[in-house]
Amino acid sequence: MAELKIDAVVFDVLGTLVDEPAGLRAGIRALTPSPDAAGTERLLLLWQRHIEREQRRVLDGDRPYVPGDLLDREAAGVGDPAAVEALARSARRLPPWPDTVAGLARIAGRFPLIGLSNASRTALLGLNAHAGLRWHQALSAEDARTYKPDPAVYRLAVTVAGVPPERLLMVAAHAWDLRGAQALGLRTAYVARPVGDPPTPSDRFDLYAEGLADLAGQLGVS
Template identity: 40%
Template sequence: MDAGALVFDVFGTVVDWRAGVAREAARLLGPDVDAAAFADAWRARYQPSMEEVRSGRRPFVPLDALHRESLPAALAEVGGGPVADDVAGELVLAWHRLDPWPDSVPGLARLRRRHLLAPLSNGGVRLQVDLARHGGLPWDTVLGAEVVGRYKPDPEVYDSAPRFLALPPSRVCLVAAHVDDLAAARERGLRTAYVHRPAEFGGDPVPPVTDPAADLSVGSLEELADALGC
């Protein structure tokens, strides 16, 4: 695969959102709230909140704002009551402090030897910068939803990567752990690499081991580096 650049889904692909959110929830909410169930309940509101923007029913706002709006309902679902504004703010910032999967940083470091690297995430620019600084993610630049004011799978998000990186779509590869994300990228002419992350949702459900439609299917970013000769 002749890819000049690799762009990455981040939540679930590069970082472990569930463990990170649960860790911060346990710290901030205490033992009376099931922290893992809360992380799942909050994540379940991720796509519906973005759909309000994608549908045109509301203007674009960064993901932090959507997370803040969906927080009360997620808390209520797991029996948590209202929280003070400062606690709510810290919970939203939990998404800025997610740890990379163990293979992410070494894999990215190897991939960067031969490819431009950037996130292509629904997370905002500051969120991506904070994740990079927190976890040592070696991005060359930050791309994604907030850069174009659209949320994936809007075609404009995928189209923006080759445009900003000055490459044809066929030389840009989206790396993701989600087959729907990869399918949307292929529709725009990007190459695709699937990463199997069996623990993303705590093992239930377990995502498919491969994406037969992807150019590559791997079990880690280090395996991806192997496959690309890095």
Template identity: 35%
Template sequence: MMKGPVSGGAQTMSVSTLLFDVFGTVVDLHGSLNSATRSVLSANGTDPEQAQPLVETWLTILSELMTDVRSKRAVWKSHDELTRDALHNAVTGLGMGSLPRQALRDLAFATHRLRPWPDSPRWLGTLADSFTVVALSNASFAGLTRLSAAGGLRWHCVLSSEAVRTYKPDPAVYRFALDILGLEPGTTMMVAAHEWDLRAAAEHGVATAFLSRPGEAQASSPGAFDVQARDLSDLAGQLAG
């Protein structure tokens, strides 16, 4: 594999492995779930304009449930289980409890069908020609496998935090990735559209790349990470030097 020089502060690192967050970074989480939710609501006589508030509530609850698992306030449950629980709680809280159980079950599995951002299939493939490209996600192995196959996403390896029964940003997830693949932190870069993910990864000595995506929070300050890229094409260009 080729290595890309990355300037970080006063030093230049030689990166050979890219660890990618997936939800929001490589696939369009909010847009995909909004579309799937609109379809379910329309098919079951509920105002489709309620899709966005339902999705936002759903994802907020999901984040809270993962935090409870990570902090040991709750027993381990897989991402798929927590996704179903969060959707049930969101629907109940918003007064949509009349939606059919099977429709909600199908909607929960929409996380296995998230659409890639338009640049993801092409530019992941391009990056995979020069770097070891690895998915490192809180999503389940099953979900990652299905959405990657459906979306034409090229990975050399797919890693889920369920292997260590916790969720990012727990340090155990990043240690797992480095250890299981025998990676040196100094030649590894975490790529994500979320500052919290990058800051946690940086604690392990890996380089960081912030990827801007529509609907995701922008970086709070220029220069906070080793690389800031507009999209995957921009990231590939910067890594190529």
């Protein structure tokens, strides 16, 4: 395969660089110290389904845009306002995958890095600080007042980078995210994660990596 000619690397955050389910499980357990495993997974699934459903409603025009912080608080609807706030805060304290911090540092030695997330600006600040994520720029879908995979979100990265879309590489563990970037002309790299959305046989991404070390190697980063 011909070498990719790119000027910057754009990373999805939730699921790709941080383990979102693990962080939310920790928040649920802290709220209810002795929940059974089935109960924890049930609450996690309800949370995830709410976020996905409401983001889709925004994308479909069935609901005005609201930032991710508000969706988190809705999804944490357990009745007690303090408990809702505690669970919503857990969405800002997500652990990085074991290879994330070193992998970002390695790739940042050669390419500008842009974080591009559906998380709000406030949530990104907390996530970056808690997980030790290294960026040259972090962008939130909040700035486009919509959510990925709306083209307007990927266009934020293109505008900031100041280069044509094909000079950017979008990295994600979610095939749906990469398809959205691909539709705007970005190059794409799928990174396998346990909680991601794997590619289908019909997907054609530029790179497929087992992790960030593998991705760095494929990008020729020593």
